[in-house]
Amino acid sequence: MGVDQNSIWNLHNKLPSFPTLNKNEQTEVLIVGGGITGLLTAYELINIGLKVMVIDASTLCSGTTGRTTAKISAQHGILYDSIIQSSGVEQARQYYTAAMDGKDRILNILEELKMDIDIEQKDSVIYTEYDENIQAIEDEFRAYDTLNIPGKYTETTELPVETKAAVTMFHQAQFDPLLYIKQIIDVSIKQGLEVYEHTQAIDIEHGNEIKVTTDKGHEIHCTYVVQATHFPFFDPLGMFTTRLIPERSFIYAGKNENPHLKGMHLSNDTPARSIRTAKINNEHAILIGGEGYVVGKNKSSADPYKQLKQTAYTLFPDHTFISQWSAQDYNTMDSIPYIGRLKNKYENIFVATGFKKWGMTTSATAAVLIKDLIQKRQNPNENLFSPSRFELTSSVPTFVKQNSHVATQLIKGKVSDEGKSIDELKANDATTLFKKGKKLGVYKDEQEVVHVVDTTCTHLGCEVEWNTYDLTWDCPCHGSRYTYTGKVIEGPAKKHLKKEEL
Ligand SMILES: Cc1cc2nc3c(=O)[nH]c(=O)nc-3n(C[C@H](O)[C@H](O)[C@H](O)COP(=O)(O)OP(=O)(O)OC[C@H]3O[C@@H](n4cnc5c(N)ncnc54)[C@H](O)[C@@H]3O)c2cc1C
Known part of the structure; x- marks a missing residue:
């Protein structure tokens, strides 16, 4: 128990350390936040010849990236049917293409850098154990059909539990995120990336150039800022405070004889379960995630780690415990991330947030989109992810619910x-x-x-x-x-x- 619980990735990977910024600095692009989003963006921007600096309030990948499940998948939960219903077939197709492009970019970088690491190709499966959730799976499969997403509908899965329905998306993947990112860091540093850790951005002043101030009182002058801080630290237009929903989840990891799972699995039930295998230093592991809740709305009194352990022993009775930890991600009003530039005079400030627990593919998509925006090149995903879009049809009820939750908490907590x-x-x-x-x-x-x-x-x-x-x-x-x-x-x-x- 406690905040220093190590994830399985942290236990097996040591990332390099960097100094704290102790003077004023100048760069072309300042990336604030050194998780997967910040580091992939740095990699893309260095590759087009820009001078790039990354600062992190803590250490690289100490945020959600170091504590993820790391499935590289375009199967972002049950989603495509609801995008079709709310925004139409073209929007859903664009979302799928963007997610697959993110997955492909992760694999291309692997080849570009001739990385000697294993990204395992797997299918992604969403299943239910309950009759009342069959319809959602059927609808999702119909959406796959409409969008020509390679996949299949079945009643059973390879898991040793009785399932009622399942939808599979073929050709997805899984990896050790820190093993991968370590190589991105090494290469980027060789190409001139500057990194400072324990350096928190506090504020941004916007004049002819941008000035970012840090917690130690130093200034970084730059032309562009990318906020890859998970929750954007600079929100002058109040775009994110009212439109991001924090969701927390727990993960349990165990050592197991080769579990031979062909797929990565996610249940569409309550509480949900996310299941994957991992190969770390030639040993096999299993990860069980779940017991997620919207922060501040956790009604369950059951110990989430005990619940996950129970699932782990049901599915993999012979495993032995390695570690358990928790992590947080943000959802948006319409379940589509916010990636792009801020509005009006802040247009050289970029954000990438609201990945709703699918940040592996989305961070790669974000990195390419931000690179294109800086280069003033067209990118097909600009409108889909625009942070200033107004999600009138699909998200007004969520907006009202979330913000009345905040108002209730403000009053309830005080009394x-x-x-x-x-x-x-x-x-x-x-x-x-x-x-x-x-x-x-x-x-x-x-x-x-x-x-x-x-x-x-x-x-x-x-x-x-x-x-x-x-x-x-x-x-x-x-x-x-x-x-x-x-x-x-x-x-x-x-x-x-x-x-x-x-
Ligand atoms: C339980 C769980 C399971 C998940 N599983 C998957 C999965 O299987 N597949 C998938 O695709 N996605 C998954 N995700 C989502 C994915 O892990 C995240 O979306 C992704 O890691 C976010 O990366 P990031 O770089 O944007 O943020 P982070 O990794 O959180 O990095 C943000 C960084 O910014 C720094 N920072 C914050 N504020 C400041 C500041 N003011 N100044 C300087 N630095 C600052 C922090 O220290 C941190 O290092 C999961 C998420 C959770 C919670």
Whole structure:
């Protein structure tokens, strides 16, 4: 338990370290955020001869990229039927083409760099164990038919569970994301990429050129900024604060004799399960993901890791435990990512976010799209992913629901506490209480030392809630997360929670 749970990828890969920026700097393109999105974009831009710098608030790939399931697939859940229903066949076809182009780009880079790593070709399968979800699978398969997506409909799968229906998308893939990205970093550095870690971008000033200020008070002057920060840290037009939905999920990994799964699997049931195998250092592993929830709306009291472990033992009874961890991604109002330029005078500032747990293909698509936008070249995906699109038909209900959720949280959090006294707290437990008009979050650690923070999220003032499984304070409004001592881990918040005393 705790925030330092290592993913299977982190356990087996060591990425290079980089210094902290300690002076003012100048570059052509500043990429803020060194996850897969930032690093693939850096690779594309260096290749067209631009001077590129990447800064990361923490270390490279310490965000969601280091904690993903890493299926490289255009099967982004049950999606194509709903895009056809809301936006038409052409939009759905464009989305599929963009996702497949992302997958192909990952494979092309592998060849370009003659990487000595294994990207396993697999089919992607979505299945259900319940009668009431058969229709959704049938509709999705009909969408594949309409869009000529190579695939098949079956009732059974190769998994040792009784399924009712399944839709397969052929010719997808899976990899070890950090093994792949390490090589991208090595090559990009040789080609002149500059990288600074533990360097957080705080603000952007926009004049004749762009000036980005960092947490240590330095300035980076540049012509273009790419916000690859997962949640864009600079949102002058309020485009993302109201339109991104944070979703958190858990992953369990075990060692197993070769599990021989031909496909990567995802259930369309509640709770969902994402299943894949992995080959790491000639050993075989299984990954089971699931128990996802929209941050701030976790109603289940069951321990997500125990639930995943149970699934792992049902599917792979002979495995042994390796590690478990959690991660977060953002969804958008219409389930289509926001990739492209900001509006009006901010048009040299780019974003790529809202990948809804499908960032492997989408980050590669984003990198090419941003490269084309900087070069002022046409790209067929510009309108599909435009961050300033107004998703009138499909997303108004989601917009209203999400923002009334935020409003409710803002008020609810201010007036309610956990009702547990400090004396009742056991080790590794937390509570909230009011003192002198302030709401405090109190966590008792394993040594029974008490850590107290002001629970007001430093992003927009919602009240953070205790996350029992990761031992973190999480904001139910926009997904900012803090350690129990109040240090920002992820999300839009830039400042730590205020430390308090009892
Ligand atoms: C449980 C789970 C399973 C998933 N499984 C899959 C899958 O099987 N297939 C798939 O395609 N996708 C999957 N995804 C989605 C995918 O992992 C993500 O979409 C992708 O990793 C996002 O990459 P990123 O580079 O945009 O963000 P991140 O990897 O989060 O990188 C953002 C970086 O920005 C830095 N940063 C943030 N703010 C600042 C700042 N102000 N200044 C400087 N740096 C900053 C952070 O430190 C971080 O390193 C999954 C996601 C989850 C949560």
